[in-house]
Amino acid sequence: MLSTQPEIVVGVDFGMTYTGVAYWRRNMPQPKVIQRWPGRPHESNRKVPTVLHYPITGNNVPEWGFPSQHSEPKKEWFKRYLDPTYLEQLRAEDPNAGLPTITEVRKWYRDYMSCLFNYISKFLQDQMGPWNMLHVEFIFSLPTTFGSQEITTSLRDLLAEAGFGRGLHTIEFGLTEPQASAVDTAKDSSKTLQSGDILLVVDAGGGTTDAALLEHSSPQDEIPELRELAIIPGIDVGSTNIDAAFELLVDNRLQAGGLSLDESTSYTMAHSPEFQMWKCSFGDDSTEDTPQFLVPVPRLNESASNRRAGIERGKMAFSHADFELLFEPQVVEIVRLIRDQLDSIVHNHPGRYVKYLILSGGLGSSPYLLSRLKAEFMLNSHVAAPSLEILLSDEPQLAVCKGLVIDRMQRIKTRRNVLTGRICPASYGVLCDMPYDKNNRQHIGQDVYKHPIYGVTYVRNQVKWMIKKGESIDVDRHIAHTFTRQVCRLGDADSDNTSKKIWLDKIVISHQEAHRLPGGLKHSDCHVLCKITSDLSTLSLSDFELVKEQKHWLKKLGSREKYRVAEHQIRIVIGSTDLKFELWYKGEQFAQTNSVRVDWQEGAAISAPNFNRRLDSNILAGVRKRKAIENQREQARVGNGLRHRTGGPRSRTPGLFTRDR
Structure with a gap:
């Protein structure tokens, strides 16, 4: 007995820093993306932050998304911990880092997905009417770094607990993140893909960078078809590593300036709109004439300066060279990943070459990354990519969730997948x-x-x-x-x-x-x-x-x-x-x-061991710091509570200890 085709398809791209959702109903020509989120009802935001905050109220009902971005303590960047093997690797590196248990991480995932499901359910039913009696298919993507069946099995159970898959609704794990990005590009690219064209898709996101090597095998543009040519293990490279490196740089600056500010200062600066804006635009023509990138130092008087810390009028200044040092460790790993795949084509597919390198994801949309890749592979061409063109997805941050839906949409309409063939791992x-x-x-x-x-x-x-x-x-x-x-x-x-x-x-x-x-x-x-x-x-x-x-x-x-x-x-x-x-x-x-x-069976792995994974040295430093901040705030909360009950004075935020005039 074959399953009924879904009437509504929802694609969910659960990311390290942001989560995107696309949807499609049978009468719609193309998928749409949810762009109205709690906390920002009058703004258009393509994604919602992957952040949770548990208020200290005793009811254990979390806040999520935009309202929890500036709340403390908050749970974020926990996607990578859903891989128990990776979590234990981190713990072995530093048993005292204060890492969460896999049980805690799974609870955060379930709670976040429960909040997400409740919002998706309300949003789409407001748009389309009641859906309890409709066949709704929820499709989720995973990074290629998740190679254990234990991960998908546990996530499926957690998604069911969160509300997905009830009644006529179903849960599916679809394409990997780079495969989904490739599908979106093949369907919506401004370039006309020819049968036989080889694409190397690099999806660089918040925590991982995944790649897929695919051949365009369809003579019809309206019904694109792709076949996988290689299995490419993902790497632990992403924009959150840049954030962690920035925190370390700020801490070193504060120490050099002899400043004793709140321990969360660098963390707050890394999450500030100013730093995130400079990070996303770094390498763009618009920043070339900007001599320094200024990021406000929280709780610092606007007139305060400290030359040794690089602080001018309450803002810390960073040069282009500073930002290059933040980006380069990530860029070098991405370049190595691409070069390894081009080398493998020479060996496994002699006489063939990659025509397009397609970038997607948050880090994939970086102007600096784009300029570095052009210098590496276009100015200095590789034998397996002599005439390489580098393309950006039309909407790099939405490529995954849209690709999940487009693949399913084509299957329903034409009974033909976009991704028609994959390599068995x-x-x-x-x-x-x-x-x-x-x-x-x-x-x-x-x-x-x-x-x-x-x-x-x-x-x-x-x-x-x-x-x-x-x-x-x-x-x-x-x-x-x-x-x-x-x-x-x-x-x-x-x-x-x-x-x-x-x-x-x-x-x-x-x-x-x-x-x-x-x-x-x-x-x-x-x-x-x-x-x-x-x-x-x-x-x-x-x-x-x-x-x-x-x-x-x-x-x-x-x-x-x-x-x-x-x-x-x-x-x-x-x-x-x-x-x-x-x-x-x-x-x-x-x-x-x-x-x-x-x-x-315990430890069942559907993928071979991934020797591409390299532990970023800043990750554990960031984990230790966040744990210290949480402990510091908890102690302050308890202390303030005691003073409140005893009538004692409240603590005050310390000012700047060193000031240059």
């Missing part, structure tokens, strides 16, 4: 019994038995590889394994026992190259990914095929036993960021409740 197989082959060395010495019905000798616990690493995943191709199971022998007293219609199978994974795949589970790089329970217990015995036992020709025909057997199929649906399984019987999907149950 690993090899997936099923643990099963296979016919014994005396010429197969891997079968020698293995546990064998003769099948009671068919009389064929089988080898136990072998791996049937359904798809191998590096192969193309075609959306029209079924990745499946067919099982033939004995249900019962005709005439047995317990022939209609429900448990005989339920089977447990193991799906295995390997990150070995295709030519080195093992034949069995006894291999260091062959692991059980999950256990699949196939349940056909709702069927009656007559629904199963009746077969006769295969016996030696000398035996009497009348002595052959009769059996009921089930021939069913497990299909694996390999998404860009997760896996799903389907049970098929007699050519149709068996979609009854609990017909397929998946038990993911």
Whole structure:
């Protein structure tokens, strides 16, 4: 039984610093973007801040988005912590950094998504009317740095708790962030893409930079089609690293000036509109004639100056060279990522070249990054990109949420995906019994038995590889394994026992190259990914095929036993960021409740280890500082409360300790 097509599609790009939402209904020609958000009802804002604040009121109901931007304490930049492996890596670097637990991070995610869902629900129902009886599909993207099935499984549960996916509504994890950006660009680009053009898409956001290498394979501009050419692990590079580096620079300046200001000074300056404006415009022609970038120092008299701290009239001054030092560590990593992919094309696709480098995301829209990439790859061309053109997405910050919706929209309208083919990141197989082959060395010495019905000798616990690493995943191709199971022998007293219609199978994974795949589970790089329970217990015995036992020709025909057997199929649906399984019987999907149950094994990873990830040295410094600020404010709050109850004097904000006139 196939699922009903959605009447409304909502794409959610949950980002490190901002979250974007696009939506589409069947009668709309193009997707739209939510641009009215709580706290800014009369302004147009393409995204809403990914920020939470829990007021000290005891009701534990959080504020979110714009109203919580300037509240303390607030929870922000927690997207990267949703990867438990990365969180533990940070904790190992500094056990005393005050990092949150994975339980805390998941609570923040659930609470933020609950606030987001409630607002989306009200906003869209005000626009379209009640939607409880409509099929609504919520599609979420994930960065390529999230390689564990544990992440998508936990996020799916948290999204359900937040309100998504109730009733006729569904939750889907769609394209990765760079794939979604590529879809948006292919559909809306001012450039006419030709069949065979290769695109390298770099989505540089708040916390991660992800990339996708794609080939435009459609001769029709109206119905673009893209095929993935490589799997590119993401890197921990983003605009929040620039913010963290700026905080460190401010702290060093204050220390050099001998100033004892509030510990949150640099944090406040990094979040100020002035710094964010200079950061976003740095490298643009409009800033070339600006000799210095001025950022106000909070709680400082406007006439105060300190030359050693670079403070003039209450504002700290920064040169172009200062900003270059903030940007360069991120730019260098992005350049390395791009160069590595161009080098890989020379090796894996000789004679082909990248025609377009497409930038999206917040950092991807940086004029400074654009100018540096032009210098690296256009003024000094690479052999795999001799005539490279660098394009910006029309709306870089919205490319992901729009791309998610556009891909689904095209599938509904034309039954054709925009992303028609992807590269399989690993090899997936099923643990099963296979016919014994005396010429197969891997079968020698293995546990064998003769099948009671068919009389064929089988080898136990072998791996049937359904798809191998590096192969193309075609959306029209079924990745499946067919099982033939004995249900019962005709005439047995317990022939209609429900448990005989339920089977447990193991799906295995390997990150070995295709030519080195093992034949069995006894291999260091062959692991059980999950256990699949196939349940056909709702069927009656007559629904199963009746077969006769295969016996030696000398035996009497009348002595052959009769059996009921089930021939069913497990299909694996390999998404860009997760896996799903389907049970098929007699050519149709068996979609009854609990017909397929998946038990993911601990630590199950759908992607190979990402050796591209490099820990930014400023991240932990920022974590430690935020924790210190929280502790300082909590102590001040408690102290002020005690003074209030005892009638003592309240604390005052200290002024400037050093002043140059």
